Amino acid sequence: MSAEHTHDEHGTAHAEHEGMTKKKIWQVFFYMLGITAIEFFIALYLLPKGILxxxxxxxxxxxxxLVKAFYIVAYFMHLKYEKFALKTGIMVSLxxxxxFIILMLTEGSYQYLHMN
Incomplete structure (x- = not known):
């Protein structure tokens, strides 16, 4: 049995991350590359031309x-394959x-606008 398999109390072997194949890794990589290309297109073309x-x-x-962060956490950090309770705890914290960040930005802009 390879190192990727684990055994439960009944002796049944389970693949640790059965959904992560080379094909899936490359698929997620190209999704993230596409998103990055869109970000560069916005930054280098749409914003300077005043289109956006x-x-x-x-x-x-x-x-x-945030979409790229989802792919990183879900697939490369294997959170997609974790139990529901762990996912829920992380999402509630997020x-x-x-x-908190939105509140701080709102409060900061309020202070800035009303101190002048």
Whole structure:
């Protein structure tokens, strides 16, 4: 039996990360490469030409970066294959962190606008 297989208490072998094949790794790589190409296109063409506003460009960057972060965490850090409780704990923490960042940015802009 190879090192990739583990045994449960009944002696049944399970593949540790059965969904991660070379094909899937390359597929995720090319998804992320495509997203990065879109980000470069926005930064080097759409924003300088004025086709897209900076606020909308930043919003799109954040969304695309979160999509790339999902692929990294889900596939390369193998979170996709973890138990539901671990996924839920991480997602709840992420929601609170994003909420905290939004609150701090809102408070910071409020202070900046009303101190002048």
């Amino acid at each position: 506003g900076h606020g909308m460009g930043n919003f799109i960057y954040v969304i695309l970066t 929601v609170f962190i994003v909420y």
